[in-house]
Amino acid sequence: MLKYQQIANQIEQFIEENQLQQGEKLPILENLMNQYNASKSTIVKALDLLEKKGIIFQVRGSGTFVRRKDRKGYISLLSNQGFKKDLDQFEITTKVMDLQVVKPTKEVAENLNILSDQDVYHVKRIRYIHGQTLCVEESYYNKEIVTYLNKEIVTESIFHYIQEGLGLKVGFSDMYMQMGKLNDEEARLLGLIAGEPKMSAETIFFLSSGKPFDFSKITYNYQQAQFFIQGTNM
Template sequence: MSKFNEIFLDLEAAILNQRFISGDLLPSENELVKQYNVSRETIRKALNLLLEKGYIQKIQGKGSVVLDVKRFDFPVSGLTSYKELQVAQQMNSQTIVMHNGLQPVSQELADHLTIPLNTPVLYLERLRKVNGEVVIVDKDYLLTSIVPSIPTDAAEDSLYHYIEHTLGLTIGYAQKEITVDPITEEDKQLMNLKDDTHVVVVRSDVYLENTTLFQHTESRHRLDRFRFVDFARRRNSL
């Protein structure tokens, strides 16, 4: 790993762990050069990564100001696994695998995935507990031609880590749809909904780097525990 990436990860961890909070100034470039014993160019590359990721804003004559970083924010853009989100936001979380096996697809899903009706797909259903309460139900449908099976312990840890590091596949991108839907009887049974009448549903089609669609996901979130965010930086027009 390059040195500027190491410094970026170190500063990112400091922000996520709230050693620097919203409104704080990061140490100056000169101070960071001395702290990490690297060149000014290396520090600038690390700070630019923080800038691009939405952790800081550079203010002329002032320095690098830390932006507001909220816990349990769910990124709208990007393709982040739940495990990565859990680690980044230090969530006290547990994953429970409710189903892991083959299941024939419905007509609607067959049309969506462009596969014949009743084609078996690998179906994963996982409950995400945060602080002891089930707040997310994840349903994953994976083409067996790409992911024939997944060990339950891997499904409990990270599906994407297994796909990328064990199967050696490269996940490229996803197309997402976010809606607010009325709760179902299944939602009531599986989640600690309290007085909620709706859930936030994120439906994703996930593609490999070679543009092969291999996964459809429906992720149902309790309204009061997550907010869906993005960070947009204005690009100068020509």
């Protein structure tokens, strides 16, 4: 982790520990430089990162202010970190339904930008929140990039493993959401009734090099899943 990222984490922690509210002003640049013993450009980079993450906002000529407005229990759709981080306050558990190496369907190959004879890991999981179904998740990983998975890994956070274990740098993601009605299979897995509301999302995750490595389809339990989306300044 680079110095500006460390400082960004420290500032975020400072905001949390002191329970700073929306609109509260952070110390001026010079004070932050002293406090964190860092150059101006490092502090500027740390603040830019925090702004990107929606933690603060900067007003030219006026200063830096706290933005945080999380409502508890909402899944943030801008973070690429998976659920674990957002739902820290909850007990999330996972049941692995399937884990195997397969050849991709045409749809999977297209979204991962690979050939149909390359290998992918297929992982199907049900996630629970406080014992209630949260979602059914079906993921395909390009095995050339995500070279190894086992049951223990996919029971925990795959993203944590990809970053810490494999040392890969996750870049960005494209997510497509749709609504509809649950079919029999989806309803059975979620413990709901066919025809009830369904929210499904397809997400492609890219390494910071721009290579797609994960294509996931998630079907959410409409009674449990709620989302928080921060739009940033353009």
